[in-house]
Amino acid sequence: MNYISTRNKKIIKTPSEAILQGISEDGGLFVPEKLPKLNESIDKLIGKSYKDLAFTIMKYFFTDFTEDELKNCIDLAYDQKFDREEIVPVVKKDGVFFLELFHGPTLAFKDMALSILPHLLNTALKKLAIDKEILILTATSGDTGKAALEGFGNVDNIKIMVFYPQDGVSEIQKLQMLTHQGDNTCVVGIYGNFDDAQNGVKELFNDRNFNNELADINILLSSANSINIGRLVPQIVYYFYGYLNILETNEIRSGEKINIVVPTGNFGNILAAYYAKNMGLPVNKLICASNENNVLTDFFNTGIYDIRRDFKMTSSPSMDILISSNLERLLFEISNRKDELTKELVNNLKIDKKYSISPAMKENLKDFYGGFANEKKVEESIGQLFKTTDYLIDTHTSVAYSVYKDYREKLQDDTKTLIASTASPFKFGASVGRALGIEELEDDFEILYELAKLSHLEIPKNIQDLKNKDIIHNNICEKNEMQSMVVKFLS
Numbered sequence: 309m310n311y312i313s314t315r316n317k318k319i320i321k322t323p324s325e326a327i328l329q330g331i332s333e334d335g336g337l338f339v340p341e342k343l344p345k346l347n348e349s350i351d352k353l354i355g356k357s358y359k360d361l362a363f364t365i366m367k368y369f370f371t372d373f374t375e376d377e378l379k380n381c382i383d384l385a386y387d388q389k390f391d392r393e394e395i396v397p398v399v400k401k402d403g404v405f406f407l408e409l410f411h412g413p414t415l416a417f418k419d420m421a422l423s424i425l426p427h428l429l430n431t432a433l434k435k436l437a438i439d440k441e442i443l444i445l446t447a448t449s450g451d452t453g454k455a456a457l458e459g460f461g462n463v464d465n466i467k468i469m470v471f472y473p474q475d476g477v478s479e480i481q482k483l484q485m486l487t488h489q490g491d492n493t494c495v496v497g498i499y500g501n502f503d504d505a506q507n508g509v510k511e512l513f514n515d516r517n518f519n520n521e522l523a524d525i526n527i528l529l530s531s532a533n534s535i536n537i538g539r540l541v542p543q544i545v546y547y548f549y550g551y552l553n554i555l556e557t558n559e560i561r562s563g564e565k566i567n568i569v570v571p572t573g574n575f576g577n578i579l580a581a582y583y584a585k586n587m588g589l590p591v592n593k594l595i596c597a598s599n600e601n602n603v604l605t606d607f608f609n610t611g612i613y614d615i616r617r618d619f620k621m622t623s624s625p626s627m628d629i630l631i632s633s634n635l636e637r638l639l640f641e642i643s644n645r646k647d648e649l650t651k652e653l654v655n656n657l658k659i660d661k662k663y664s665i666s667p668a669m670k671e672n673l674k675d676f677y678g679g680f681a682n683e684k685k686v687e688e689s690i691g692q693l694f695k696t697t698d699y700l701i702d703t704h705t706s707v708a709y710s711v712y713k714d715y716r717e718k719l720q721d722d723t724k725t726l727i728a729s730t731a732s733p734f735k736f737g738a739s740v741g742r743a744l745g746i747e748e749l750e751d752d753f754e755i756l757y758e759l760a761k762l763s764h765l766e767i768p769k770n771i772q773d774l775k776n777k778d779i780i781h782n783n784i785c786e787k788n789e790m791q792s793m794v795v796k797f798l799s
Contacts, residue, residue, distance in 0.1 A: 346589075372435065380431075386423065415731060416735065452532065457485060476502060496790070498785055554566065567724070568728070569595040570708065571705060575633065597711035613662060615631060733763075734767055746759060
């Protein structure tokens, strides 16, 4: 299995090279030369542990890793840092299955992939005998930043720098990043939104002169965002795990299709579900759930991707995104892998702030359904689900749950459904508390105590500890100053 660029299929990399590089030299994203098909029958996978299943899936993608190398990466990733033995519990509530992806150290789904990416990178470095330091540059809408800092903190040969929108993350998300300790880490707030941070990071990757200057001081740029194929592939695993859990508990019969609902911003998490479907996972509909930044909903409904609209700050900040980077990989697939066309569409977005796909490409989107939830629905869904089931979800999961309810009512589809539950409700305590009738308090931690009392849940220790931690990172910059901040960090 080699990897090619979405914008130029003549650029070919081994898995190790693609993981290390993060983004192609032409600005494109790496995709497998051919999407693999699962050789094993789904039934044969029943009973596998999360680690064993991870090896079964990832071996199709990381073919230049030996069995021992890949298993070692998996063992180091999925260990006691997760607070559940099964790593990813599946909970049935209100007739749907919630895939709880937030039991890692930073209480968000990003832990699932960012726990293994540092080990994949270090293994790739050794395999390619590259004697350089890696600088991880990452833009975050909230959760990727802390998960990346946690994964890469104090890892040999790697430095990590995280850019986040100064006023575009929750208070808990911000504290998680600003209090992070680690000599090889740097966190920078920017005056702008996530799209500004993401575009700034992409420009640094595509700046050949800057990359050459870094090479002169023995530094190689790489990414921890889902634009890195080493971050995306591990996310495929938990959709298989969720399906197998539902199958094993006799909620579905062998081969029966399910719907998968994913709260979506940068499109990586639902793209992983799309890859799982292509590998052979029995999936009926991939339901793409957006918040009020509903550019993806409009795209799936009209075939037009148009970012000429107001950027909205919502209670689900990790999805406050207008430019969904991973959609480029889907464009590549639905155009029958036409690299020139993919490049043209992406360039149109950069120049004209919009693009339109052909009727044939739109036909290839039939596996998807796009919907969005406004702030009122998000709040109502949290309160309603808790009132009827005592089950508490965060704002992002509520977006998915709300969109699913609308989908089920609109299409009268009773297909069993798996919802990706992407974060602990305690990461967004003020918004979740408001949905349960808890009054706004000056101190976010007071809200968390009230939320814990009302829900009979414990505040996760990693969040409780934040209250007494010192702020370590005080960096803020304009979006056009990101390069100078990198230079400052390295010096």
